[in-house]
Amino acid sequence: MQRRAPLGGAEFAPETTYLNSASSGLLPMRTRTALHAAVDESASYGTMGRDYFGPAAASRAAFARLLDIPAERVAVGSSVAVQSAFVAGTLPPGAEVLVPEGDFSSLVNPFAAHPGVRLRTVPLAELAGAVRPDTALVAFSAVQSLDGVIADLAAVRAAARAHGARTYLDITQAAGWLPLRADDFDFVVCGAFKWLLCPRGTTFMAFGGNGTGGGHGDRDAAGAWPAALHAGWVAGEEPGESSYGPVLRPATTARRFDEPHAHYSYLGAAQSLALFEELGVTTVHAHNTALADHYRAGLTARGLTPRPAPGSAIVSTPGLADAERRLTEAGVRISVRGGLLRASFHLYNSTEDVERLLALLDG
Structure with missing residues (x-):
């Protein structure tokens, strides 16, 4: 294969061979610099800084772009x-929610715990075919955390539309490296501390285009938003007027669903997301998947068979879980999930990282 150097230049200089972006990403230098400055600023201006809403607005806009x-x-x-939990609260009593078996708990458990929801699970490969007329919502991850399998987004979207079901897509393991059409789904959620390299505590929720994308869209036929069940003062049209008592004028945009955000997280997120805008998701996708394919080929040459996950930046392999401790001692950051050794390749990785991992597995 064509040898690949890391993307991002001086933004990254890890002391480890970092192959664990599916757990959490590395912070770019620009993000670290901004966070250090914010902590220093808080000594004089408090933990909301001098501009509490500005970084969140910049992060929101960058994620949307x-x-x-x-x-x-x-x-x-x-x-x-x-x-x-918010999406579960938008559903009518007795609603059926269809999810893949073994999808990530943060996506699935709030539906399982909601007293008004009937949760049904099927294998991911059968998800589209399992949508039925009484399915109210299909909730699933674009990329599975356990083994990197990419869902058939088009098939699930089409099946949901055909049966009048809404869709809730988790792109936590996809955003930043997998090109996506978020407007095709009613709700899209992203924990941005993994592949988008934002500080932990940064999460985005995108709402569909009111019928132009995911079928139902985020609003009903009259243009009304769902109830903002967890809205607080920041969700008001004028937050300064919404600090006491009920919020009488919710924001006219999706900001009505904002949580009071962690200032440092979103200040850093604005910096990290800018890097992806500069590089482009298509470039990152080509880089990541080439490295993952190189690793798969190396495993196959050694008689090892990774879980099938075509086109994914995540490679999970049975029979190698015992190697994690030895790899960690050698300075390789990697993870074991469900008995599988999971390697995830991102923009700060290189061909040399792949070959070092394979050489250590040989050892």
Whole structure:
């Protein structure tokens, strides 16, 4: 294969061979610099800084540009689980939610815990065919955390439309490296601390285009938003007027679903997301998948068979879990999930990282 150097230049100089972006990403230098400055600033201006809303607005706009949707349809939050609980709360009593077996708990568990939801699970490969007329919502990850399998997004979207079901897509393991059409789905959530290299505590929720993308869109036929069940003061049209008592004038945009955000997280996110705008998701996709394919080929040459996940930047392999400790001692950051050794390749990785991992597995 063509040898590949890391993308991003001086933004990254890890002391480890870092192959664990599916767990959390590395912070670019620009993000670290901004965070250090913010901490220093807080000694005189408090932990909301001198501009609490500015970085969140910049992050919201940058995330929207990456997905090619209006910023007015993006809310900021703290975790995928909170957003999943919000989506569960928009469903009528007795609603059926269809999810893949073994999808990530932050996506699935809030539906399982909601007293008004009937949760049904099927294998990921059968998801589109399992949508039926009484399915209210199909909730699934674009890329599976366990083994990197990419869902058939078009097939699930088409099946949901055919049966009048809404769609809730988790792009936590996809955003930043996999080209996506967020407007094709009703709700899209992203924990941005993995592949988008943002500080932990940065989560985005994007709402569909009111019928132009995911079928139902984010609003009903009259243009009304779902109830903002967890709205606080930041969700008001004028937050300064919404600090006490009920929020009488919710924001007219998806900002009505904002949580009071972690200032440092979103200040850093604005910097990290700018890097992806400079590089382009298509460039990152080509880089990551080439490295993953090189690793798969190396495993195959050694008689090892990774889980099938065509086109994925995540490679999970059975029979290698015992190697994790030895790899960690050698300075390789990697993970074991479900008994599989999971390697994830991102923009700061290189051909040399792949070959070092394979050589250590030989040892």
